[in-house]
Structure formats: C-alpha cells, structure tokens
Amino acid sequence: MRILVLGATGRVGSHVVSLALRDNHHVTAVVRTPHKLNICHDNLHIIKGDVTDKHNIEAAMKNIDIVISALSTDGTTTLTKSIPVILDAMTKENVKRIITVGTAGILQSRLDPGLLRYQSSESRRTTTFSAQEHHQVFELLKQSKMDWTIVCPTYLPDGVYTGHYRIERSFLPKGGTEISVADTAEFTYQQVQNTDYLKARVGIAY
Incomplete structure (x- = not known):
C-alpha cells in the first residue's frame, strides 16, 4: 500500500512511519526538515516541503492509496490551513481514505450533552486553542466525501507500546487519563x- 504520512517528524507520526515501513508499505512523507526524520528505508520517499503548500501536497498525493495525518497545532494554525489543501489534493487524485490524529477535546462530553469535551466542564485545559483547531478539522472532514477517521487520544506521555487500551466511538473511555504515543500510533496505523x-471519532485511553 502507498501511504502519505503528514506530521512524520512528530512523536506519533514517526512511529506510524516506522510501523508502515516494517510491513513493507511504500511511505511518502512531506516534512520541512528532512534530517529530523531519522529513518532510512528503500520504501521511504521524503519530500521537503510545507503541508500548507498546494504544490507540495499535490505532488505528494500522486499514486497514494491512503493519507495519515499526525499533524499537531504547536500553537499555530498549520492544522486548519493544511486540511483544505489536503482534501482538495485527495479529491483531484481520487484518494478517499484519511486517518487523522486529533484530541480527546473534540469527543462528546458525558457531563454536558450536546457539547464537545473542550466546550464543557469535563475539560480541565486552561486553553482551548488546540481543541478549536482540531474541531475545525473535524467539521471539514464531516462536510467532505472522504472516508475519514479521527483518532482522539487524551494526555500523551511518550511511554511504550503495550497493546492494551480502551477505545470508544465518539467518547473518551470512562476514567481514561492517558495513552502512550506508541499505543496511539499503533491504533492509528491499524x-x-x-x-x-x-x-467517526474514536477515543483512546488506558
């Protein structure tokens, strides 16, 4: 399979790249600083570029079967600027499947029906910027014709792969407080x- 990974130099994204290469998939990664992706493999094609740049993304989308986006916000609007570009390129190349890594903040609240967690008393975050960015991505994916999935982890310590965690559609599993980067990447890749x-959005936590 030919997989385009965005956010490949990040914590979750780099794990996803390694997992895909382990299974002999062909991986394309668009990264601003290629040396940060410290992986060497015959099936890895690195494109130096910007995920908000139409030409970079359209070039990367050629002959792709599936997109995995592990892009984070990092206090910027890169996430919301890139998703329309990604969706447009997917449409042009007839790519239907996209898996993104979001945040537990955009899952439904158990305490305040009708609200998302970040909008409700369920959230303990002092800032909602990241959740708002991911919320916009969620809305754009819902409006698209893509076969999308948003993996929504809660607090993400580095940790190790355990393979033992709980998942729930639309909600964070009850009492869930964290999930490792490695387990999040594994579930995303699955x-x-x-x-x-x-x-669908999928909550993931221990």
Missing part, C-alpha cells in the same frame, strides 16, 4: 486495514 470507524 486503521489502514480497519473499516470499523469510518466517518
């Missing part, structure tokens, strides 16, 4: 072959 969560 969605390449899984169609159980098409057009």
Whole structure:
C-alpha cells in the first residue's frame, strides 16, 4: 500500500512511519526538515516541503492509496490551513481514505450533552486553542466525501507500546487519563486495514 504520512517528524507520526515501513508499505512523507526524520528505508520517499503548500501536497498525493495525518497545532494554525489543501489534493487524485490524529477535546462530553469535551466542564485545559483547531478539522472532514477517521487520544506521555487500551466511538473511555504515543500510533496505523470507524471519532485511553 502507498501511504502519505503528514506530521512524520512528530512523536506519533514517526512511529506510524516506522510501523508502515516494517510491513513493507511504500511511505511518502512531506516534512520541512528532512534530517529530523531519522529513518532510512528503500520504501521511504521524503519530500521537503510545507503541508500548507498546494504544490507540495499535490505532488505528494500522486499514486497514494491512503493519507495519515499526525499533524499537531504547536500553537499555530498549520492544522486548519493544511486540511483544505489536503482534501482538495485527495479529491483531484481520487484518494478517499484519511486517518487523522486529533484530541480527546473534540469527543462528546458525558457531563454536558450536546457539547464537545473542550466546550464543557469535563475539560480541565486552561486553553482551548488546540481543541478549536482540531474541531475545525473535524467539521471539514464531516462536510467532505472522504472516508475519514479521527483518532482522539487524551494526555500523551511518550511511554511504550503495550497493546492494551480502551477505545470508544465518539467518547473518551470512562476514567481514561492517558495513552502512550506508541499505543496511539499503533491504533492509528491499524486503521489502514480497519473499516470499523469510518466517518467517526474514536477515543483512546488506558
């Protein structure tokens, strides 16, 4: 399979790249600083570029089967600027499947029905910027014709892969407070072959 990974130099994204290469998939990564992706593999194609740049993304989208976006906000609007560009390129190249890594803040609140967690008393965050960015991505994906899945982890310590965690559609598993980067990446990567969560947000936590 030919996979385009965005956010490949990040904590979750770099794990996803390693997992895909382990299984001999062909991986394309668009990165601003290629040396940060410290992986060497014959099946890895690195494009130096910007995920908000139409030409970079359209070039990367050629002959792609599936997109995995592990882009984060990092206090910028890169996330919301890039998603329309990504979706447009996917449409042009007839790519239907996109898996993104979001945040537990955009899951439904258990305490305040009708609200998302970041909008409710359920959230303990002092700032909502990141959640608002991910919320906009969620809305754009809902409006699209893509087969999307948003993986929504809670607090993300580095940790190790355990393979033992809970998942729940639209909600954060009750009492969940954290999930490792490695387990989040593994679950995200599993969605390449899984169609159980098409057009859905999935909460993940221990």
